[in-house]
Amino acid sequence: MKISKYIIAFVVIVAVAYNAVYFKKLDEVKASKAAKDFNAAQYAATFWNTKLLPNLNKAIDVTRLSFMLSRDPQTAFENYSHALGIGNLRYFLVSGKGTVESINENDVSVLIQTDSIKQKITIATEYIFGNAVRDATGLIDINEFNNTMDFNNVSAEINKTIREKVLPAFRQQVKKGNPIVFTGAIELNKEHLDLSRIEVLPVEIKIL
């Protein structure tokens, strides 16, 4: 009787000890923790649908912005630019209507012309990188993020959406001379302002 008691106790202890210890790959644990903490793709999709698209009507006309920047850059930056971090790189949400002048390897040149204004800008079609679209609306609060990689990944996901959903149809159909309308984001350096090279990362772009 005594021996069988000891055997049962031993089996129970072994079973409890065995089930109390388990092994997992460290990278799996890290990956699952990161996934639980923050999902950049989901965040970017929600931002795109609930904040970015509904606020595109707040974009400033790119020719009007250029005029303001050439006259009073400080006020224009204060009133219309945003950035998640600090420094000289600031972002604007802009819109415009123009005619395609040329289709290049990495961009499309557009001429915007009214009675009093003639301005050239480019629409980026190849290099869709950086934080312009993430930051331009000013609707993302940096305090939402604990990690720098989280908000870097949000930019990467937003840019992926532009690359995969906004640009393919436009690139396929656009021809020289097409009238187009666009809304998107631009990056400008507050200290070294260069209005001759305005490049728009498009959020919405249509051939009229």
Next chain:
Amino acid sequence: MKRLPAIKTIVVFMLIVGIAAFQGCKTVDSKNEKKKVAVIVSTLNNPWFVVLAQTAAAQAQSLGYETKIFDSQNNTALEADNFENAIASGFNAILFNPTDADGSVTNVLKAKSAGVPVFCMDREVNSTEAATSQILSDNYSGCVAIGKYFVEQMNKKGNYAEILGLVGDNNTWNRSKGFHSVVNFYPALKMVAQQSADFDRNKAMEVMESLLQAHPDINAVFCGNDAMASGAYQALVAAGKADEIKVFGFDGAEDVIKSIKDKKIAATGMQFPKVMAQTAANYADDYFKGRKLFPKKMPVAVELVTQENVGDYTGYGKNDKAQK
């Protein structure tokens, strides 16, 4: 005899009033006392960190605080001593440039439990709960910009090598990830080697020498900091390949800005140590004035410096003459 209790009461009353008055004076004195801000920096052997520490101290002084700079000499144990000294000496805030993202966490937590806020500058600690705020160069985005320029300069094809900084340092990987987040889109750009040179100029020179022997056909090299870019360039000059292989750096160090002007190095990412240091000191000031909510991590924009715009820049920042 009957008077005794009355006298006793008066004496006790006067004592209480005296003590209260003394305490009151003491409170007024401590209010008038200058608050003290410690600047604890990883090393003062590197001019970049000297600029960071001195700017932080100068900004805190200009805001009315007493300051002292502590040099950790890249030694986590010495850094722990510096924290203990700063806390014991009654410093009210610490502007901190860590020696080790993991190893420095306990020091920051020690200060936090002593009620001393810590503001990290340039380098981060691997905890979002320890420091009050971390003001950091946006290494990733800076290297996204370098990556884009790299692809343009290489016409989307060619072989290249990458020389990494310290493999245990977060900045090393944030820079590398930012660069590859662009370059990896172009399959005709092939990374033939990736090696660490610990952010060190001499090591980078040695690494570049051996890379040239193993891969004589490379067209470019991306280095995780400017010291390594200078070392790599030196090796290319010695091998007679300086005109064939493009060198890209990161930091905005004075000698590399000059090399870009001289068309020796293709580009770098300009960090702003002065902006980070001033922001950290301003945050400490805000904290003393009652602000309690700070961004856990505040990125400071890194700007791309190329041969086209190098005239706008000087080592560690903007060219004052070019500023508007």
